[in-house]
Amino acid sequence: MKVTESFYMGEPLGQQHQTLAAATYNRAQLLLAHSGETSLFVPIRSMQYLAVLQAREFLFVDGMGSRVVEVAWRHFRPSERDSLDAPVPFELVFFRQDSAEVVRRLHGELRRALDQLASRHALQGAPTGQVIPFRRQRT
Known part of the structure; x- marks a missing residue:
């Protein structure tokens, strides 16, 4: 089911460079890709x-219904890291x-929320494959 949501963004009060733990970034991108949508909603x-x-x-x-963006993490640059766990x-x-x-709290709490979402996704059952034995033909 498609749902359209609108969020409002005021004028930025400031910005700074930060890094996000690889495990959090990788989990977020994986869940987003598996959702098949352009956006993934994760309740914290x-x-x-x-x-x-x-x-x-x-x-x-703020999840209390204001629909106003309080914090944004933008312009992720995964290509600048030396390894997938950086x-x-x-x-x-x-x-x-x-x-x-x-x-400060978002870094840890987002990771926990993503882990919970991933475990619910796993419980719903991911598609499974079938392993077919390889048999050599004798010549």
Whole structure:
């Protein structure tokens, strides 16, 4: 079922360079790819936030219904890392003065929320394949 959501973004109050743990970035991209959609909605219940994940941007919205973006992680640059387990650089943009504490918590809480989403996805059953034995023909 397709759902259209609108979110509003004010003027940025600041931005800074940060890195995201490879495990979090990789899990997010994998879940997004498996969803078959351009956006993936991930509730972060412990913070009452909603993460809206897209390939090049993660938006964080107060989950209490305001629909206003409070923090954005943009311009991920996975090609700049030396290995798949190296952190991914990105631009952090914040839209509230008190975003510093929220940003600190988001790194860990997003990872936990992605892990929960992945475990629910696994419980629903991923497509399975069949292994066919290879038999050599004698000549």
